[in-house]
């Protein structure tokens with residue numbers, strides 16, 4: 256027996272290929288969407304991995320430092336460092352800022368890293384160019400995504416920083432590229448108010464009758480303008496240390512909350528990304544429906560065009576199964592063309608996206624079977640139509 | 653020999669029920685011997701297509717008796733179980749329009765019923781080529797149906813009807829769209845093939861050009877047939 260589906264496709268290959276191409280672009284969008292989602296997950300995971308931390312210590316009862324604001328004294332690390340099982344501790348600040356790069360404004364996450372050298376939690380682990388920060392002030396390491404090059408000058412608030420090193424895939428869970436600067440500079444940028452605000456505040460405090468004496472006024476001003484806070488303290492544990500015990504110990508101190516990697520992953524990927532993934536999930540559902548509608552429509556019209564031939568085929572003794580198989584094979588072939596075109600176009604399109612898009616084989620695999628399932632479902636109406644064709648129609652009136 | 657060919661006795665077909673019922677066939681008697689080509693002639697609405705559909709096993713008669721190639725296929729409500737296989741193996745169809753499968757070349761169009769019967773592709777194509785050769789279509793082998801003229805398409809359709817060497821061929825106005833010369837050529841082919849393969853052929857027609865070529869004609873009117881001798885004009889003189 257010859258393949259009726261194959262011959263029919265070859266006969267009308269132009270229309271078929273064109274439809275397959277259109278479907279392929281739609282599937283490409285779908286795969287890219289899945290890639291965007293995977294990219295978001297990966298960005299979240301990157302932020303966890305890049306921090307190099309085993310435990311995150313944040314302000315009590317907050318989901319900081321990524322999902323909620325968190326602030327704690329910057330000397331907290333000293334006491335945390337003394338806990339049994341803690342190998343390293345370092346304060347860190349995170350501040351999302353718009354940074355000017357030439358004419359372009361780049362949304363970056365400015366990370367203030369403690370001055371204890373490479374390997375300190377929070378530091379970029381690998382540089383692709385240049386060197387780490389060595390001076391205590393006004394040096395920066397930038398992610399490639401910021402577009403900065405070594406030697407560039409970056410202005411953050413009141414100061415200029417020189418880019419001395421470049422890192423790769425150091426991004427926030429939002430996908431914003433990071434800019435690493437010394438902790439004390441970052442504290443200034445984050446917690447220090449600008450001159451006008453300081454003057455205004457100083458005037459208000461001085462006018463407050465409760466704080467009458469000059470020394471109290473000075474102390475109050477100092478306490479409100481001093482940049483002695485960090486957003487979190489990152490801990491690295493000694494080999495064999497039990498992180499749950501340490502988390503509980505820190506919790507019992509009352510002043511802090513600690514998260515281990517799993518818990519932080521939950522906050523970052525689970526909570527931050529949950530709505531985004533639902534959003535993208537909705538898109539995928541809609542695209543699946545649109546794809547199904549397109550395949551169903553094309554296969555249906557192709558079947559409608561063949562009613563007479565189907566009647567003749569039935570009259571000369573073709574099995575219903577053979578006719579159903581012909582239509583199903585055509586739908587699957589359309590899906591196959593669409594999938595191949597879609598996978599290729601997604602692969603070509605992902606580098607053009609501003610944020611990280613990650614195409615993983617699992618998604619292609621799932622996508623392939625989803626497309627095949629959609630095409631099967633989409634062919635059902637046409638198969639029903641074909642099976643209802645009366646062979647008597649071939650004889651006519 | 654008497655048992656072969658087509659035997660129809662008292663065949664009735666009613667469409668619908670009650671008030672709106674239409675008695676399309678009211679007791680048709682017909683007999684066609686192997687190798688014989690008979691004409692079935694009648695005005696529009698007389699029941700020709702209905703009779704062909706009953707014989708072609710695509711609709712069920714209401715009552716009567718039908719026999720193809722010595723096998724009873726319908727007897728007062730009883731009928732052969734596998735009508736699809738019956739159509740495939742025992743009946744060749746030729747229609748007014750050729751109804752070729754547009755996406756198959758002419759060899760595969762002819763070979764298709766043979767392939768459907770389970771014959772390997774190469775063997776089925778061999779038979780198809782021989783048939784096309786016999787029908788003077790050698791020069792068109794490899795062509796697609798759309799590339800052929802109407803007459804050529806009709807010859808391919810006839811070859812398709814013949815490829816399984818069915819004991820019965822049912823042709824529904826096979827010459828209607830053709831000019832006289834081509835209509836005569838089609839009739840000659842049907843007569844040649846009928847003789848060669850001992851096929852019983854019924855040709856439904858109201859084509860004045862070919863009516864004189866039949867030796868026997870069944871006239872049908874209001875669902876009843878009358879047999880009549882035809883002129884049996886020889887075809888070779890055309």
Ligand SMILES: Nc1ncnc2c1ncn2[C@@H]1O[C@H](COP(=O)(O)OP(=O)(O)O)[C@@H](O)[C@H]1O
Pocket residue numbers: 652667668674675676694695696697698699700701702703
């Ligand atoms: N499917 C049907 N349902 C109801 N009546 C039908 C149907 N097919 C044919 N008829 C009626 O049966 C009669 C014979 O029709 P038909 O066999 O098509 O005649 P012919 O082919 O000779 O023109 C006509 O009166 C026609 O209206």
Ligand SMILES: [Mg+2]
Pocket residue numbers: 651652700701
């Ligand atoms: Mg008719």
